[in-house]
Amino acid sequence: MTNTAPDVTANLSGGLTAEQFKEAFRHHPAGVVVITADAGEGPVGLTASSVFSVSADPALLVFSAGNEASASATLKKADTLVLHMLLDAQLPLAKLCATSGVDRFADTSLWDRLPTGEPFFHNVPARIRGTVLSKTPAGSSTIFLVHALEAEIAEDCSTAKPLVYYNRSWHALSEASTLEG
Numbered sequence: 001m002t003n004t005a006p007d008v009t010a011n012l013s014g015g016l017t018a019e020q021f022k023e024a025f026r027h028h029p030a031g032v033v034v035i036t037a038d039a040g041e042g043p044v045g046l047t048a049s050s051v052f053s054v055s056a057d058p059a060l061l062v063f064s065a066g067n068e069a070s071a072s073a074t075l076k077k078a079d080t081l082v083l084h085m086l087l088d089a090q091l092p093l094a095k096l097c098a099t100s101g102v103d104r105f106a107d108t109s110l111w112d113r114l115p116t117g118e119p120f121f122h123n124v125p126a127r128i129r130g131t132v133l134s135k136t137p138a139g140s141s142t143i144f145l146v147h148a149l150e151a152e153i154a155e156d157c158s159t160a161k162p163l164v165y166y167n168r169s170w171h172a173l174s175e176a177s178t179l180e181g
Contacts, residue, residue: 007137029166034084034097035063036111036119039077043105043119046071047098049165051083059148061130064141070100076135076142082118083146085126086163088172093121094163125160126153 016024030049037044051063061083065072075081086094097104105111111121120127130146161172 026167029164032086032094032163032165034086034093034121035081037075037078037081038119039074044071044074045097045104047094061146061148062143064143066141078132080118080129080131082120083128084121084124087125088161088163090124091163091170
């Protein structure tokens with residue numbers, strides 16, 4: 001069962017401007033994830049770089065979604081969802097789910113449904129299905145706390161190049177980016 005907490009940011013004033021905040025975070029690389037869900041009105045997909053683990057036991061993660069995102073309303077209604085961790089080879093999928101005004105599920109060869117009903121994309125290195133525990137309003141976004149229920153991880157995942165977003169551009173990490181072994 002999900003709950004929605006009050007918006008703890010409702011009465012904040014001052015602080016950085018949106019432009020200053022965005023500029024600072026342009027210099028913070030983040031992994032790229034596609035999140036899919038279906039609350040009964042058709043599948044949605046969202047590209048996010050705001051996903052991170054909170055706890056290994058129990059397995060918990062969080063992400064945020066902007067309230068103006070086309071997938072946001074469905075994500076807020078969904079009880080479960082699927083997170084797809086992406087590699088550089090999935091850049092087209094990341095771009096697809098980051099593009100406004102397109103049907104992200106028009107090409108039915110790219111996706112299917114899990115036995116539990118959630119939409120998922122094929123050919124990703126790691127996929128986590130989870131249940132939404134809470135949704136917290138936070139300014140112009142919503143923070144989702146998710147309990148990871150099951151994962152599917154490709155065997156060749158450890159030698160691949162993760163897709164990251166840095167300074168408003170897509171990048172791939174490689175062995176050359178390793179500073180210490």
